[in-house]
Amino acid sequence: MGFLEQTIWKWLDTPPKDPFYEKSPKLLATPSRSSISRFSLPSESSSASSSATSIASASSFWMSPAKSRWSPTKYLPSTVRNAVSKRQLAFLLCLLLAFIVWIVPPPASWNRNVVHLTVPQEPSNPYQVYQPTMHEKKKHRPDPVQWLKHNSNNRYAVSATTNILNSVPIYGQVSTKPRAALISLVRNSELSGLLQSMRQLEYQWNRKYHYPWIFFNDEPFTDEFKATDGSALQAATQNLTAAQCYYETIPKPHWSLPTWIDEGRFMNSLEYLGAIGVGKGWMISYRHMCRWNSGFFYKHPRLKDYDWYWRVEPDVHFYCDIDYDVFRFMRDNNMKYGFNMNILDDARSFPSLWSRTRSFINAHPELIHPEADLDWLLDPHNSGDYNNCQFFSNFEVGDLNWFRGEANERYFDWLDKGGGFYYERFGDAPIHTLSVSMFVPKSEIWYFRDIGYQHDINRHCPSQSSHRCSCEPTTIDENFYKLVPLESPQKKPDDTCIRQFLGGPWLNKKPGWSQEGERLFGGDGYHGYELTGLE
Numbered sequence: 139m140g141f142l143e144q145t146i147w148k149w150l151d152t153p154p155k156d157p158f159y160e161k162s163p164k165l166l167a168t169p170s171r172s173s174i175s176r177f178s179l180p181s182e183s184s185s186a187s188s189s190a191t192s193i194a195s196a197s198s199f200w201m202s203p204a205k206s207r208w209s210p211t212k213y214l215p216s217t218v219r220n221a222v223s224k225r226q227l228a229f230l231l232c233l234l235l236a237f238i239v240w241i242v243p244p245p246a247s248w249n250r251n252v253v254h255l256t257v258p259q260e261p262s263n264p265y266q267v268y269q270p271t272m273h274e275k276k277k278h279r280p281d282p283v284q285w286l287k288h289n290s291n292n293r294y295a296v297s298a299t300t301n302i303l304n305s306v307p308i309y310g311q312v313s314t315k316p317r318a319a320l321i322s323l324v325r326n327s328e329l330s331g332l333l334q335s336m337r338q339l340e341y342q343w344n345r346k347y348h349y350p351w352i353f354f355n356d357e358p359f360t361d362e363f364k365a366t367d368g369s370a371l372q373a374a375t376q377n378l379t380a381a382q383c384y385y386e387t388i389p390k391p392h393w394s395l396p397t398w399i400d401e402g403r404f405m406n407s408l409e410y411l412g413a414i415g416v417g418k419g420w421m422i423s424y425r426h427m428c429r430w431n432s433g434f435f436y437k438h439p440r441l442k443d444y445d446w447y448w449r450v451e452p453d454v455h456f457y458c459d460i461d462y463d464v465f466r467f468m469r470d471n472n473m474k475y476g477f478n479m480n481i482l483d484d485a486r487s488f489p490s491l492w493s494r495t496r497s498f499i500n501a502h503p504e505l506i507h508p509e510a511d512l513d514w515l516l517d518p519h520n521s522g523d524y525n526n527c528q529f530f531s532n533f534e535v536g537d538l539n540w541f542r543g544e545a546n547e548r549y550f551d552w553l554d555k556g557g558g559f560y561y562e563r564f565g566d567a568p569i570h571t572l573s574v575s576m577f578v579p580k581s582e583i584w585y586f587r588d589i590g591y592q593h594d595i596n597r598h599c600p601s602q603s604s605h606r607c608s609c610e611p612t613t614i615d616e617n618f619y620k621l622v623p624l625e626s627p628q629k630k631p632d633d634t635c636i637r638q639f640l641g642g643p644w645l646n647k648k649p650g651w652s653q654e655g656e657r658l659f660g661g662d663g664y665h666g667y668e669l670t671g672l673e
Contacts, residue, residue, distance in 0.1 A: 263673075265290070266588035266600045268614070270511075270580045271642030279581060280471040286462060289470075294463045295346035318446035318465035320344065321435070323354045323427065329363050329375075331452030336378045339450060343460040349448075350382040351375065352440055356393045356426070359385045384440055392434040393426045395560065404560045411563055415623055416487045419563050429559040431531070431566035433550035436541040445469070448535045457590030457599060457609035464535060467584075474537045474578045475570070478586040478598050479530035480636040482619045485628040487563040490556075492524035495572055498552045505545040509579035514638040515572070517631050526628065527635035529574070530617075531567040532593045535586070545577040585640075587614070587671070595620050601672040614644075614671035615664055634664055644669055 265286040294315070320339070324332045336351070353359065353375065363375065363385070376383045395401065411419025418424040441447070446465045468476060499506060517525040540546065550569070558564040574583060590599040590609045596617040599609035618634040632653065637644045644667070651666035 263602070266603070268585050268587045268640060268671075270583075270585075270640050272580055282467070282471045282584070285467060285471055289466065290462045292346055292461050294466060296348045316446050316463075316465040316469050317444045318448070319350045319352045319441070319444050320450050321352045321354065321441070321447050322450045322452070323431065323435070324452050325355060326357070326360050326363055328452040332375065333378060335450055335452055335454045335456075336375060338454075338456040340379050342456045342458060343464070344379065344381065347463055348379075348381040349465065350384065351379060352384045352386060354386050354388055354435070354438065356388050356423075358387055386438060386440045388430060388434075388438070392430055392437075396554070398555065399557055399560050407561050407563075411487065414486060415625060416484060416563060417621070417623075419487065425560055425563065428564060428566050429554070432559070432564070432569045433547075433554060436538050441538060445538055446535070447538055449531065449533065451532045451593060453594075454532065455590075455592040455597075457592070458588065458603060458607035460589060461606075464586075468535055468537070471584075472582055473584045474540045474582045475529070475574045476535035476584040476586050477529035477531075478533050478589050478591055479596060479617055480527060480585075480639055481530055481596065481617045482622050482630065482635060483526050483528045483565060483568055484622055484626055485526045486626060487565060488558065488568060490558060490562060491553075491564060491568060491572075494553060494556050494558065495524070495549075495576075498549055499576070501552075502548065505548065505577065507545075507577050507579055509581070510576050511580050512575050514641065515575055517629075519632060520629055524572075525631040525635070525638070526568070527631070527638065528565075528567040528571045530593070530596065531565075531570050533586075533589075533591050534570070535584075540578070543577075546573050549573050549576070580639075585636075611672055615667075618664060619662075637667070 265283060267283050267286070269282075322332060322335075332353075353363075395404070408420050408422065435441070436447075446468060448464065464476075467473070515525055515527055516522050550573075553559075553564060553569065588600050588603070590603070590607045592598070592609075597609070597612060598616065599607060599612045601611040603611065614636045615634045618636075619630060622628065622630075631638065633645055646668045647666045648668055653663040653666065656665060657663045
C-alpha cells in the first residue's frame with residue numbers, strides 16, 4: 139500500500155476523538171526527566187550551557203499540547219461527536235448538499251435555452267360515449283359516463299391486485315360479479331375460426347375478468363374441439379382461457395322444421411332466394427340458425443343460471459383493449475341491449491317482416507313500452523315503412539331476463555307461427571332490432587363505440603384510440619350499406635342508420651351541401667354531415 143493510499147485510509151478510518159485525551163492531556167504529553175537524560179548526548183563542560191538550553195527547549199516542546207487540525211466534528215456536541223465518524227459525516231453533508239441543489243431554483247439565466255414540448259390535449263370524448271338524443275330524461279337515471287370514469291382502468295379485474303376498495307359499490311351499483319357468460323354458436327368445422335376469435339377477446343378483455351365460455355352446436359362436439367384431456371394442445375378451446383368452458387348441444391326441436399311449415403313452399407323459397415342472390419338464402423341450416431338466435435338461445439338449460447350474455451362469432455376480430463367490466467357496466471346502468479354497428483340489411487330476405495310487426499303492434503298495444511322510439515326505424519319518404527336498419531347482432535351484449543320476458547316472447551311466437559323464418563329468410567338481427575325498439579327505451583340501449591370489431595367486410599374502429607387499439611379509426615357511417623348488394627332495388631333512407639338512432643346534432647348537414655349534388659358528382663350521398671365520428 140502506497141503512501142497516498144495509507145494516508146486516505148488512515149483519514150477515513152480515524153475513530154472518534156479519544157475521550158481519555160480530554161481528561162488527562164499532560165499524562166500522555168509529558169515525559170520524565172530521566173527519559174530526557176537517557177536520550178541526551180554526553181557533552182564537555184564548555185558546552186554545559188548549550189546542553190541545558192537544549193534540554194529546556196525539549197522540555198518546553200513536550201510540555202506544550204500539540205496543535206489539533208480542523209475537523210468537521212469540532213463544532214458538534216460531544217455526544218454526537220463521539221458517535222459519528224468522519225465518513226458518516228461526509229455522507230450526510232453530501233445528502234444535505236443534494237437537497238439544497240434540488241430545492242433552490244436555478245438562476246433566470248439558465249432558462250434561456252429551454253426546449254418547449256407540445257403536450258397533446260386530452261381526448262374530448264375519452265370513453266367514446268355516443269348517446270341518442272332523448273326528449274325526456276329521468277332525474278334518477280344512471281349516468282354511464284360517471285360510471286366509466288370511476289370503474290375503468292380494470293377496477294374489477296380478477297387478476298388485479300386485491301384492493302378492499304374494489305368491493306365498495308359506487309353510485310348505487312351492486313358489488314357482486316354479474317352472472318354472465320360469453321356464448322358462441324359454432325360447428326366443429328369452425329374450430330380454427332373460433333380459436334382466432336377467442337385469442338383476441340381473451341387477450342383484450344376476458345383474461346382480466348374470467349367469464350365462462352359456453353359453446354352451442356346442433357351436433358355433439360368432437361374431442362379435438364374440447365381438448366380437455368390435453369390433446370391437440372394448439373387447437374383446444376379450454377387451453378385458451380383460464381375461465382370455465384361448457385359444450386352444449388341444441389335440443390332437436392329448436393333446430394328442425396316446425397310442424398306447421400309446408401315443406402313444398404319452403405323448398406320453393408330456398409330456390410327463389412338463392413336465384414335472386416339473397417345471402418345464404420338457399421341454406422336450410424342458416425334458416426335454423428336465424429330462428430334459434432331469434433327466440434331459442436336464451437331458453438337453453440345451460441343459460442338458466444345466467445343473467446347476461448355476450449355473443450361471439452367465429453372468425454371475428456377484437457382490436458381494442460377493454461379496461462372495464464362490460465357486464466357490470468350493462469347491469470349497473472340498467473342497460474338491456476348493447477351493439478356496436480347499426481347498418482342496413484338486404485330487404486329482399488324479409489319482405490313481410492314489417493307488415494307482420496305492425497299487425498302485432500295493433501293486436502298487443504299494451505306490450506309496447508311507453509318510452510319506446512320506433513321513429514328512427516321508419517322512412518317518412520317511403521310511406522312510413524321499415525327502413526331496414528338493424529343492430530348487427532354478430533356483436534351484441536344483452537339482458538337474458540329481458541329476452542325471457544313476456545313482450546319479446548310473444549313477439550317471437552307471432553313471427554314464428556307466420557313461417558317467416560322458412561318461407562322468407564327472417565334474420566335474428568332485424569328481429570332483435572325491432573323487438574328492442576318496441577319494448578325498451580332508448581336510454582337502455584348502448585352503443586359500444588369504444589370497442590374495435592370486425593366481422594367479414596364490416597369493420598368498426600373508434601377514434602382517438604391509437605394508445606389502446608390496433609386498427610385504423612372509422613367513421614360511424616363506415617358500414618352503412620355493405621350488406622346490401624348492388625343489384626338490390628331497395629331504397630336507402632336519407633340518413634344512415636346510426637345517425638337516425640342517435641339523432642340530434644348527428645343529423646346536421648354542412649352548409650350548402652345537398653344529397654343530390656353529391657350523387658351528381660359520383661358520391662353516394664352520405665358525406666355531407668358536420669360530424670363524422672372521428673372528432
